[in-house]
Amino acid sequence: MAEDTTYEYRAIETLRTIRLVHLHPGIETDPIHLSLVTTSLDTAPDFEAISYCWGRAQEEQQVTCNNATLTITNSLFTGLVHFRYPDRPRVVWADAICINQADLAEKSGQVLLMPHIYSQATRTLVWLGIASDPVFGTVSPSVAVSIRRALELLPEIDPEDPADIAAKLEATHLESQRLYDEGKPSLLDHDWVPLVALLERPWFRRKWVVQEVALAKEAMLYIGGGIEIPWPDLAKLAFSMGLLGIQRLLTLKTGNTVLETIAPPVICVTNVLMVQIFRRHATLVDGIVATIDFDCTDPRDHVYSLLSLGAIGPTILPDYHVSVCEVFRRFAVAMLVQGESLKLLSLAPDRIGFVNPDIERLEGLPSWAPDFRLINSDVMVSYTVRPQAFFAGGRSKPIVSVSDDQEILKCQGWLVDTVKTFATSMVEMLLVDIPELRSSPGSLVDPLIERRKKRLARWLESCYHTAFPQTNGSNNADPDDDRMMAFSRTMVCDMDIMRNRLSPEVVGAFPQYMQWAAERVASKQGGTKEQTASMSECSAVIDTSIVAMASWLKFCITENGRFAQIPQTSEVGDCICILVGGEVPFVVRPTRRGTYTIVGECYVDGVMDGEVVEEKRIIGEASSIIQFE
Numbered sequence: 001m002a003e004d005t006t007y008e009y010r011a012i013e014t015l016r017t018i019r020l021v022h023l024h025p026g027i028e029t030d031p032i033h034l035s036l037v038t039t040s041l042d043t044a045p046d047f048e049a050i051s052y053c054w055g056r057a058q059e060e061q062q063v064t065c066n067n068a069t070l071t072i073t074n075s076l077f078t079g080l081v082h083f084r085y086p087d088r089p090r091v092v093w094a095d096a097i098c099i100n101q102a103d104l105a106e107k108s109g110q111v112l113l114m115p116h117i118y119s120q121a122t123r124t125l126v127w128l129g130i131a132s133d134p135v136f137g138t139v140s141p142s143v144a145v146s147i148r149r150a151l152e153l154l155p156e157i158d159p160e161d162p163a164d165i166a167a168k169l170e171a172t173h174l175e176s177q178r179l180y181d182e183g184k185p186s187l188l189d190h191d192w193v194p195l196v197a198l199l200e201r202p203w204f205r206r207k208w209v210v211q212e213v214a215l216a217k218e219a220m221l222y223i224g225g226g227i228e229i230p231w232p233d234l235a236k237l238a239f240s241m242g243l244l245g246i247q248r249l250l251t252l253k254t255g256n257t258v259l260e261t262i263a264p265p266v267i268c269v270t271n272v273l274m275v276q277i278f279r280r281h282a283t284l285v286d287g288i289v290a291t292i293d294f295d296c297t298d299p300r301d302h303v304y305s306l307l308s309l310g311a312i313g314p315t316i317l318p319d320y321h322v323s324v325c326e327v328f329r330r331f332a333v334a335m336l337v338q339g340e341s342l343k344l345l346s347l348a349p350d351r352i353g354f355v356n357p358d359i360e361r362l363e364g365l366p367s368w369a370p371d372f373r374l375i376n377s378d379v380m381v382s383y384t385v386r387p388q389a390f391f392a393g394g395r396s397k398p399i400v401s402v403s404d405d406q407e408i409l410k411c412q413g414w415l416v417d418t419v420k421t422f423a424t425s426m427v428e429m430l431l432v433d434i435p436e437l438r439s440s441p442g443s444l445v446d447p448l449i450e451r452r453k454k455r456l457a458r459w460l461e462s463c464y465h466t467a468f469p470q471t472n473g474s475n476n477a478d479p480d481d482d483r484m485m486a487f488s489r490t491m492v493c494d495m496d497i498m499r500n501r502l503s504p505e506v507v508g509a510f511p512q513y514m515q516w517a518a519e520r521v522a523s524k525q526g527g528t529k530e531q532t533a534s535m536s537e538c539s540a541v542i543d544t545s546i547v548a549m550a551s552w553l554k555f556c557i558t559e560n561g562r563f564a565q566i567p568q569t570s571e572v573g574d575c576i577c578i579l580v581g582g583e584v585p586f587v588v589r590p591t592r593r594g595t596y597t598i599v600g601e602c603y604v605d606g607v608m609d610g611e612v613v614e615e616k617r618i619i620g621e622a623s624s625i626i627q628f629e
Contacts, residue, residue, distance in 0.1 A: 007036075007068035009100040016041045018113060019098040023080060023090045032063035032080050036097065041116055047091040049121035051212040051219075052079050053129075053203040054096065054297070065097070072096055079127035082224050092125070093117055095208075104320040111318040115215055115308030124216035126209075128201050131225035136201050139223050143194035147233055150195070153187050154240045162500045165243050169540050172244050177253060187246060192258050195237075198229075204265035207294035207305045210287070214275040215308060235276075238269035243497075245540045264293050275309055278385040284310030285335050285343045286383045292375045299324045302372035303331050312384070314338040324373075325362045332369035333402055336409065342398045342582045346381040346601040350374035367597040368409040368628045377552040380601055381583050382499045389494075389501050390583045392604075394613035398581030399623075408595065412623040413579035416612050417558040417604065419570055419587065423466040425554035426459045426546070427568070457521045460514045463491060463555040467563060484511060486605045490555065490563040492545035493603040502545070509538040549603075558604070567600030574599055578612045580623050588628070595627045 012019070018041050024033040039045070055075035062069050063077065072080075076096055083090060099110045118124060132138045155172060158164045172187070179186035203209060213219045219231035241247065247259040247266075259266075271290040275282070287309035288302075296302055304318040304327075314334045319327075335344040347370035350361060361371050382388045399412035430452075467487045468479050479487070488510035494502055516539065553565040558576060566574075570587050575596070577588050585607060587599040616623070 005068045007065045007070040009103065010038070011100075011103070012038065012106055012109070014040070016113065016116075018044065018093070018110070018117060020044060020047050021092050021094060021097055023084050023092055025085050025087055025089060027086050028081060032061075032077065032084070034063060034065050034080075034097075036065055041113060041120065044120070045091055046122050047093055048083075048123045048125050049118050049212065049216070050076070050079055050083070050092050050094040050125050050127060051203075051209055052076055052094070052127040053201070053206050055202075070097065075127070075129060078130055078224060079125075079222075082127065082222060083125055093121065108318045108320050111304055111307070115211060118212050118215040119217070122217065124212055124219040126203065126213070126219055126221040126231065128198070128203050128221055128223045131223050131227060133201075137197055139197045139201070139227060140194050141225065141227050142191075143198045143227065144229050146191055146194040147229065147237055149185075150187070150190055150192075151233065151237055151240075153185070153190065154237070154244065154246075157240055157243055159239070159243070159498070162496065162498065162503075165498075166541060169244050173249055173540070176249060180253070188250060188254050192250070196258055196262050198223075198234075199262040199265040199269070204268050205293070205295045207291055207296040207301060210272050210275055210291055210294065211305065211308045213272050214279055235269055235273040238266045239273055241266055242270050245544065248540065248543060267293050278383070279309050280311045281385045282309060282311055283313040283335075283339065283341075283343075283384050284315060284331075285313075285339070285341065286310070286385065288344075288347065288370075288372070288375075289379055289381070289383065292378070299373050300327045303327055313341075325365050328362065328365060328372060329369050329406060332366075333406060336368070336400055337402055340397050340400070340581075342393070342400065342411070342579055343381045343384075344370065345579075345582070345586060345598060346379040346584060347372075347375055348598050349600070366407060366409065366629055367599075378548045380493055380495065380499070380549060380603060386499060388583060389499050390608045391610045392585050392608050392612070393579050393582035394610045396581055398579060407629060409628040411579045411626050411628070413577050413582070413626050414612060414616060414621075414623055415575045415577050415588075415626070416585070416607065417560050417562060417576040419564075419566060419572055419574045419576070420557050420559045421466065421572065422554045422556040422566065422570065423463045424459070425568055426456070426551045428554075429455050429459050429462070453517070453521050457517045460491075460517055463487075464514065466555055466557065486563050490565055490603060490605045491550060492542055493549040493553075493565055494605075494608065495545065495549060496541055497544040497548045502541070506538055506541050510542060513539055513542050553602070556602075562604050562606055564602055564604040566602045570599050570602075576602065576604060577626060578607060579626070580613070584608070588626070591629065593629070595629045598628055 017038060019036050019038050022035040022037055024035070026033070052075055055073050059074040060071050061074050061077035062071055063080070064070070073096060076094055083092065100106050129136065155168045157168060176187045180188040213231060221229040221231060221234065247263060250256050250259055271293070275287065275290055284306060287306040291306065296305060300320065303316070307315055307318065316330050316334050332344055335341065345368060349367040350371045359374060361374065365371055380390065393413065401410045402408065403410070464487070485507060488507045489502070491510060492502060494507070496502060550565055553567060554570070556564040556566045556570070558564055564576070566587050571589070574587050574589050576585050578585050584601045585604045587602050588596040589599055590596055
């Protein structure tokens with residue numbers, strides 16, 4: 001082979017045509033040789049698809065492709081070394097080799113075929129890298145054993161049965177404590193370190209893996225050194241850990257924060273499983289909501305990587321020639337207007353919180369079109385595949401259109417209230433370094449846990465006194481039951497992590513939860529075993545609701561005296577509107593041009609079940625056109 005010969009791609013000119021890698025046999029130390037063969041997807045031989053994280057662009061390796069030099073990333077190179085058979089060829093598909101990344105037209109066309117590629121492959125080989133990675137750390141062979149043993153300690157869960165989840169959550173927490181106290185194997189003394197090392201690998205946050213695994217006939221995870229993990233085992237474990245609050249259990253019961261760092265990848269693995277189960281009945285907006293914790297290098301792939309996941313509703317075509325802003329705008333128009341659904345507005349203008357404060361919103365993107373680079377917190381709207389929790393705008397279809405220049409979104413609705421005052425949000429409070437929250441040097445309780453306990457209690461107290469300012473003075477009159485229930489519903493947005501409405505029992509337990517949180521801080525011991533046991537079920541449901549739904553919002557009182565949870569960026573004087581066909585209300589801000597900008601979705605107690613729409617119907621007040629820019 002001549003040293004200056006570089007592999008040159010020939011254009012793919014026929015529809016449903018792909019390239020396949022024929023990986024030549026060799027042992028670990030042999031150079032990589034492969035042949036790249038163009039074939040029709042309809043007549044392709046059996047092949048396996050490789051799913052991997054591209055890694056750093058500067059870390060590259062050279063392979064021999066059709067007797068010429070081809071440069072690939074080190075991550076894919078190590079994967080080919082691992083997957084190569086010693087005695088026979090192996091046919092695989094890997095995007096970095098099989099798609100000419102420099103040809104944007106080809107890339108756009110091949111992206112449309114990727115769902116067919118991954119669903120047709122006999123298996124998806126997930127390559128997580130070598131065991132002793134100098135960048136991402138060491139993964140021990142014991143990780144497979146750790147996953148298997150953890151599954152043995154966890155009960156079977158029905159994700160569609162909130163009562164079953166709540167009951168098993170309580171039973172799991174109590175049983176784990178009992179076994180731990182008796183010196184028997186339990187979730188509290190389980191070795192979670194191998195799982196942490198595994199999930200810290202970047203593959204678990206890569207957005208393209210969602211379709212690569214969700215569409216696979218079979219998926220197996222591989223790490224160099226002989227580590228093999230069936231995807232279903234890991235997905236089942238992550239799903240159970242999330243619903244049963246295993247991270248919270250371990251932290252509160254033992255002070256062990258080993259699982260803290262893997263909360264996002266646990267959510268990612270769980271959501272891939274949910275996509276696998278429900279994708280045949282889902283929309284692209286469902287896919288967007290399910291994948292807010294994933295990352296991608298090209299921002300356009302926040303949309304393009306999910307195009308295979310919308311079985312119902314409209315879609316768009318991938319086009320890498322257009323700008324990121326234009327991709328996001330096209331997607332928003334398709335979902336809102338063609339899809340006749342306002343669900344996407346719950347992601348607009350963004351859900352950034354304080355995660356990426358240095359990233360500015362795309363210039364020229366209307367407030368009604370989400371900037372998908374900035375979405376880092378959950379939303380209240382339901383998935384299409386699940387029962388809808390709220391009907392603030394009634395049960396009819398939304399009335400929505402866009403201007404000819406696609407700058408203005410026009411919706412039918414009503415302006416119903418105004419932001420009057422609000423409390424500091426939980427996230428803002430967590431970021432404030434309050435000296436009195438620092439633990440003493442000799443504290444036996446982990447300082448991080450102690451700070452969180454105190455800040456949670458302080459946040460609850462702040463919201464309570466905002467709602468009931470009379471309790472701050474000498475006239476400490478307790479609020480009446482109806483007003484207290486309204487406050488309790490608002491504090492948790494009246495829904496659990498699965499977007500089910502909360503039971504009256506859980507909502508009614510919120511005052512007890514506040515007292516428990518305050519006493520837990522005062523005692524510095526987390527409360528007695530009896531207190532903890534009595535609160536285990538309700539506190540877990542309330543905790544997860546606060547974290548998932550309310551932590552990125554701030555408690556508010558409106559001009560009409562309603563309790564609400566509103567976006568971080570809301571200001572006094574912002575309006576609250578109900579849009580026809582919308583699940584939730586929205587905080588909007590008037591401009592000087594007779595239009596509004598969308599600040600974000602909100603929870604407003606007393607309007608979430610169509611009360612405003614019914615009231616307007618009775619008095620005969622028709623909706624008006626509200627224009628958003």
